[in-house]
Amino acid sequence: xxxxxxxxxxxxxxxxxxxxxxxxxxxxxxxxxxxxxxxxxxxxxxxxxxxxxxxxxxxxxxxxxxxxxxxxxxxxxxxxxxxxxxxxxxxxxxxxxxxxxxxxxxxxxxxxxxxxxxxxxxxxxxxxxxxxxxxxxxxxxxxxxxxxxxxxxxxxxxxxxxxxxxxxxxxxxxxxxxxxxxxxxxxxxxxxxxxxxxxxxxxxxxxxxxxxxxxxxxxxxxxxxxxxxxxxxxxxxxxxxxxxxxxxxxxxxxxxxxxxxxxxxxxxxxxxxxxxxxxxxxxxxxxxxxxxxxxxxxxxxxxxxxxxxxxxxxxxxxxxxxxxxxxxxxxxxxxxxxxxxxxxxxxxxxxxxxxxxxxxxxxxxxxxxxxxxxxxxxxxxxxxxxxxxxxxx
Ligand code: ADP
Ligand code: MG
Numbered sequence: 001x002x003x004x005x006x007x008x009x010x011x012x013x014x015x016x017x018x019x020x021x022x023x024x025x026x027x028x029x030x031x032x033x034x035x036x037x038x039x040x041x042x043x044x045x046x047x048x049x050x051x052x053x054x055x056x057x058x059x060x061x062x063x064x065x066x067x068x069x070x071x072x073x074x075x076x077x078x079x080x081x082x083x084x085x086x087x088x089x090x091x092x093x094x095x096x097x098x099x100x101x102x103x104x105x106x107x108x109x110x111x112x113x114x115x116x117x118x119x120x121x122x123x124x125x126x127x128x129x130x131x132x133x134x135x136x137x138x139x140x141x142x143x144x145x146x147x148x149x150x151x152x153x154x155x156x157x158x159x160x161x162x163x164x165x166x167x168x169x170x171x172x173x174x175x176x177x178x179x180x181x182x183x184x185x186x187x188x189x190x191x192x193x194x195x196x197x198x199x200x201x202x203x204x205x206x207x208x209x210x211x212x213x214x215x216x217x218x219x220x221x222x223x224x225x226x227x228x229x230x231x232x233x234x235x236x237x238x239x240x241x242x243x244x245x246x247x248x249x250x251x252x253x254x255x256x257x258x259x260x261x262x263x264x265x266x267x268x269x270x271x272x273x274x275x276x277x278x279x280x281x282x283x284x285x286x287x288x289x290x291x292x293x294x295x296x297x298x299x300x301x302x303x304x305x306x307x308x309x310x311x312x313x314x315x316x317x318x319x320x321x322x323x324x325x326x327x328x329x330x331x332x333x334x335x336x337x338x339x340x341x342x343x344x345x346x347x348x349x350x351x352x353x354x355x356x357x358x359x360x361x362x363x364x365x366x367x368x369x370x371x372x373x374x375x376x377x378x379x380x381x382x383x384x385x386x387x388x389x390x391x392x393x
Contacts, residue, residue, distance in 0.1 A: 022359060022360070022362055024333045026333070027086045028335055028336070028338070029088055032048050032341055051063050051341065052338060054087075056086075062078050063075060064345065067342070082356075084100075085100075093139070102146065105143050110255075112254075113257070113258070113331075114332070116259045118130050118261050119335070122264030125337040126337045127261055131210070144206045148206075158201070159206075159240065160198060160240055163209075165178060165232065166287075166321075177194075177196055179209065182196060197238065233260065234318075235258070237257045238255075287316045290316040294319050297310035298328050299358070302328070302361065302362055328361065328363060334358065
């Protein structure tokens with residue numbers, strides 16, 4: 001029989017989560033799976049140990065599982081500190097929304113672009129966090145509701161939504177528009193040409209549009225999670241300024257709110273992928289690796305300006321698309337999703353180690369030129385004056 005787990009070593013006191021102008025990194029711990037979902041009776045009755053627990057509002061304690069300890073008498077617990085917030089398994093979608101997404105929506109309505117990225121291994125709750133379900137809506141539907149509930153304050157606004165996937169196929173990548181059947185979609189610089197943008201008028205319309213996109217989303221089974229998705233799914237909501245129902249030229253319209261549900265970066269051993277699936281798995285790991293390299297390069301560059309900002313972003317479509325965010329010109333927010341079970345220790349520990357340095361990234365170099373509200377306001381009034389001269393209004 002399994003002996004009791006040795007008492008954990010005392011932990012240092014967690015710090016206060018001071019964000020300031022730092023990159024916000026949130027952590028959400030999903031609940032342990034239901035007993036009923038285990039395949040065998042033996043699994044269902046075995047008590048499930050938890051290697052990760054919240055330790056205050058901004059840190060987590062990770063304990064090496066018994067089975068992985070060389071000397072079981074010497075338990076090892078590590079503290080990962082400095083998260084903007086840690087959400088324990090009983091946190092609701094609304095808790096997560098109010099701390100993670102609401103500030104981004106506020107900035108977006110104020111004319112600034114923003115990005116939320118959900119990352120973590122397969123089955124850790126990324127899709128649950130971003131989309132949720134009809135009964136338990138996630139950050140995207142809640143953001144849409146919030147946006148439309150505040151349009152009374154912004155009568156000169158309308159919104160457009162796009163939704164696409166970056167699929168990895170063998171050694172290549174392809175963009176799939178989830179809102180149209182167009183096939184000639186290409187990524188040029190950081191812009192996707194040929195992507196459908198649908199004008200959204202109400203939250204209900206927008207949510208059913210997202211649902212239709214979800215149905216199209218290609219999924220493929222792996223041993224790790226039968227519903228795991230081998231793709232990166234990206235949704236953008238663009239604010240369009242309107243004057244007397246005339247949409248202002250695209251270049252003058254302001255903010256874009258981007259939400260990304262990334263493919264899980266799992267270790268191949270675990271998923272047992274074969275053939276093409278294995279290639280895709282390598283590739284997805286590669287995308288998350290490129291993403292990590294970009295952020296590390298940004299951090300190094302911030303510490304020492306003489307260090308060039310490495311051009312890692314070129315190595316995957318996702319990072320090319322998100323270049324402005326990965327080079328610190330626009331603000332992003334990360335939410336790491338993790339599974340707390342002992343058998344998830346390696347994935348969890350890998351992700352925490354990978355992401356800890358990201359919290360040190362600072363936003364001192366924000367390029368507001370693309371969101372320059374004041375400049376755009378003056379452009380808007382110029383257009384108004386010109387249109388008035390032309391007798392359009
Ligand atoms: P991922 O997208 O990271 O692969 P999912 O979001 O599909 O993971 O989550 C896997 C399963 O766990 C789903 O059935 C989901 O409903 C459930 N789940 C994930 N996070 C939570 C949570 N916080 N509360 C309840 N169920 C969750
Ligand atoms: Mg998913």
